[in-house]
Amino acid sequence: MDSKDDNRPMIQVQNVSKWFGSLKVLDEISFDVNEGEVVVMVGPSGSGKSTLLRCINFLEEFQEGNIYVDGKLVGYRDVHVDGTDVRRRQSEAEISRLRTTAGMVFQNYNLFPHRTALDNVMMGPLMFHSRSKSEIRDECMALLEKVGLADKASSFPSRLSGGQQQRIAIARSLAMHPKVILFDEVTSALDPELVEEVLRTIRDLSKEGMTMIIVTHEMQFARDVADRLLFFYQGKILEDGNPRDIFANPVTDRFKTFVRRFSQAHQPLTA
Ligand SMILES: Nc1ncnc2c1ncn2[C@@H]1O[C@H](COP(=O)(O)OP(=O)(O)OP(=O)(O)O)[C@@H](O)[C@H]1O
Numbered sequence: 001m002d003s004k005d006d007n008r009p010m011i012q013v014q015n016v017s018k019w020f021g022s023l024k025v026l027d028e029i030s031f032d033v034n035e036g037e038v039v040v041m042v043g044p045s046g047s048g049k050s051t052l053l054r055c056i057n058f059l060e061e062f063q064e065g066n067i068y069v070d071g072k073l074v075g076y077r078d079v080h081v082d083g084t085d086v087r088r089r090q091s092e093a094e095i096s097r098l099r100t101t102a103g104m105v106f107q108n109y110n111l112f113p114h115r116t117a118l119d120n121v122m123m124g125p126l127m128f129h130s131r132s133k134s135e136i137r138d139e140c141m142a143l144l145e146k147v148g149l150a151d152k153a154s155s156f157p158s159r160l161s162g163g164q165q166q167r168i169a170i171a172r173s174l175a176m177h178p179k180v181i182l183f184d185e186v187t188s189a190l191d192p193e194l195v196e197e198v199l200r201t202i203r204d205l206s207k208e209g210m211t212m213i214i215v216t217h218e219m220q221f222a223r224d225v226a227d228r229l230l231f232f233y234q235g236k237i238l239e240d241g242n243p244r245d246i247f248a249n250p251v252t253d254r255f256k257t258f259v260r261r262f263s264q265a266h267q268p269l270t271a
């Protein structure tokens with residue numbers, strides 16, 4: 001399976017298991033994400049959500065199973081040695097290419113502090129895309145416009161709010177023309193009044209048909225934006241379906257307990 005056919009899901013996770021030492025943190029995880037689908041992952045701390053996202057763009061290695069992004073095998077290839085198939089790591093060039101297909105946005109933005117907002121967005125395309133600098137600049141300015149920050153193009157990150165920095169980080173990811181964006185708790189480090197502006201940007205992307213996997217503790221947002229909700233617990237997916245159905249009729253008691261604990265610690269969810 002090397003090139004994408006039209007019906008194939010954008011992401012395929014097949015029986016993926018991962019251990020850190022003797023601790024099994026992903027336990028035979030399988031699910032698909034179709035093109036344009038927004039999948040939200042929730043679950044208690046330590047349940048494996050970040051680890052799985054990191055496996056999808058191969059920031060983490062995994063020992064068993066396969067992941068395909070846009071039809072391409074992630075991280076490994078099978079080579080035939082002495083009559084047996086052996087799994088080998090792909091070349092760094094192949095892995096870099098994968099990371100442009102599946103962009104990732106992190107909790108702590110990771111912007112370069114000594115570069116302006118615009119330079120932060122332009123760095124990736126300048127390195128990876130063979131287009132003229134002025135063309136890249138125009139497109140990156142348009143992306144800053146899209147996230148509502150065209151007027152901050154020449155600002156350095158330290159002069160921007162957390163919400164603004166996070167929107168720059170999203171623009172930076174978009175500049176690579178990803179087919180998928182993976183968001184890992186991108187609002188967790190933000191003051192409450194800045195959360196909504198970032199969520200709005202993500203909502204806009206979902207309306208444009210961007211394929212996304214979003215790990216979040218924002219339950220109301222999860223319910224609003226998700227086409228599908230996955231509930232992680234101890235490295236397994238215990239719930240997988242339409243968020244409204246899951247909230248109304250969870251299959252597992254674990255999910256009920258999770259939501260109850262969550263509601264006690266946060267504002268109650270409205271229907
Ligand atoms: N680099 C590492 N080395 C060893 N163990 C790790 C490492 N990274 C994560 N773990 C362990 O793997 C498990 C899953 O962690 P992970 O970060 O994926 O959880 P999470 O669901 O994202 O949690 P949170 O909601 O707190 O972000 C945890 O038990 C964690 O302690």
Ligand SMILES: [Mg+2]
Nearest residue numbers: 049050051185
């Ligand atoms: Mg995490």
